[in-house]
Amino acid sequence: MPNACPALAWFNSLTVSLDGNVGKVSLVEFCAADACSVRADGPVRIPETSVSPGAVPGPATSLPVTPDPTASGAAASGRPYSPFTASRVDDRTWKVSLMMRSPETVTIKAYSADGSVLAQREVQLDWTRVGGSEACGGPETAGPVRLVI
Template sequence: MKRLSVPLLLILAISTAGCATPGVCPAIGWSNSATVVLDGPVDGVAKVQFCPDGICSVTPQPSTAPKSTVAPGVSAIPGQADTAAPATPGPPVGDPNYSPYSGKKIDDRTWQFSTPMSAPKKATVRAMAASGEVLAEREVDLTWTRVGGSEQCGGPSTAGPITLAL
């Protein structure tokens, strides 16, 4: 049987050291998501808000800026098509209109909201007309179910679906 050299043993020991260390979590972040489903006539609904802790979500609007400065037919990233317009960024942290929560319309009845690294216990959900009129509003208790990561380190969770009757 051959003997392993000291440098090789050292490399193996260093490369596997993190695997045997209990209690160490990767330095990553995640977003939790909550889904709101509208029940009733949705024709007048322009926006749905998700408001935990008195701070309401923002819904990024598609940018009206050009999609790309790359020549037509050429992708900025080789092998990937340039098809999506960038979203207009929300207000910066510290701005009174800032919100860590964002939402997007999935279809006429379904909206999905992101809560980065937080799992609020309660929220108010509301459907609004284009004029800003509140069409329906409800306070809900949120129950989160982890869908990734681990019990020890945490990970992304989901809440809902939350039904909002119109």
């Protein structure tokens, strides 16, 4: 008899704990083999668009489309897409959310406001399922990962 799985999608989570001079930390980034996190609690940049009267062509007009090589992987907000997000919980704690992924080896970085790397660490993660079932899968958690600034 087939097994029915009620959960179609979930987020895994990881906690990053910062030690040391955390006052300089502006961003914590989580990177796995194919992607790095985007900041979930940061400002969202809305693309600026202006349309002048008469500038919008009629429905029968075809416009040439030239791909913008810098726009690859960008979401409508102007931020790049990532299956990982990082958000500040408090001065010493960041939470990383991972869309149905649980990579074993990751790199965690802390950045200052000017973009310089304050600390970096590669870690092996042990994931523990905290919901769902063995047959269907479900949300997992790992950490906390300690990063010394």
